[in-house]
Amino acid sequence: MPKRPKLVLVGQLSVFPWAFEAAERAGIDLILVPRGDDTLESAGRPDAVVELLPLDIDDDPDGALSALTERHRQEPFDGIMSGNERVIPFVARAARELGFPGLTEEAAAVVRDKRSMRQRLLEAGLGVPGFVVVKDPDHWTDALTLRFPVVVKPANGHSSFAVIRADDRDSLEQAVARTWSLVETHMAAADGSHSDTGVLVEEYLDGPEISAESLVFHGQVRVCAISWKGELTGPYFEETTLRAPAQLPAEILAAIEAEVIGAHHAFSVTEGTTHTELRLVGGVRPVLLEMTARLGGGGNMHHLTHVSSGIDLAAEALRIHLGQEPLCWREEPAPAGHAAAYLVPIGGGGRVKRIRGLEAVRADPRVDYVVETAGPGALLRPYPDWTGNPAVVLSHHASDAEAAAYLAHLAQTLHVEYEERD
């Protein structure tokens, strides 16, 4: 029997099971570098995790890299992969130092910064909305060269935190001030660093939103699934529903694939898995919003991909980071049906009492996963001052119409109940 490969998975929250289950299916042992806020006790250590390796990446990346190198010297492992957004540059650096496949540090820096992504797309001749980098809140008038409506956002944010649509001059001034202060109060602290914060203003891309999950191995990109997020018009952009496969004509699907593949080349993303968000301007022309070089949604995009295309996205990603060719490079998997994701919206915010309706959902045979990330007592802030979805429901369906009807049903029946305020 050949030795089971061992992969270091950095900062993957253990409440999200998809990457861990994929490792079990693929016969891969994981060394988990827990995220600082991961309460591993509550869910228990996932079965695929054979070792925990705490590293202080945020506050001491050099020390973390030496500790990792020392661990590798004692007993070698076979690869390393990012389990969240913030660790992507560290993982790229570690992969280079230890000689593992991964992103170059340059590519890692590009996909962590929306300003660089916009610049690269522009240089590659791909679709880009008009955009302006605001270097100081007083310089909001720099954005008046753009056509309204516009969207104001942090240059390296996530989950639509502090992303605000502005329709005119007055609301632009207010939005820049608001985004700026949200970035200063929350992001610097959350990142453990004060570097690289900044605000981007972009012309509003009018059309439905989609996402694409891809694998990339030795520079060759495969778009595995395209999901439908629907119309999100703002002023804030809390995601609530996804369905896959997106029901779109073949020529639009082909245009999306071309745009996504072009973006990988433009960003020099050559190994791993990515989650790309796009808008379909006028319902037809795909334009990138952003790309992230990891499994989307903490891994829940794995489920949409696995069901809708048959591709075991998370397992293939682990394989790529071990230097192995993805199985779907040679064998075409069979799609299994339609998938849906419902991200329970925060609503008014406050201290969570419970999520009403979740018990019925858990009992539904169409439901594959219910993951609660904010239990009783958690304090949630409403958008644009985001703290995360309190729960996600993943399901499978026989048709897109059934998936859509189920999402509408969840929107009617699932609500976060908050404690009374005094």
Ligand code: ADP
């Ligand atoms: P984040 O990293 O916070 O997710 P995004 O750039 O993806 O940042 O923006 C969050 C959401 O805001 C997007 O999913 C989209 O709905 C909306 N949005 C951002 N930029 C634009 C734009 N230029 N046009 C239309 N909608 C946008």
Ligand code: CA
């Ligand atoms: Ca992002």
Ligand code: CA
């Ligand atoms: Ca996004």
Ligand code: CA
């Ligand atoms: Ca997103």
Ligand code: CA
């Ligand atoms: Ca069930």
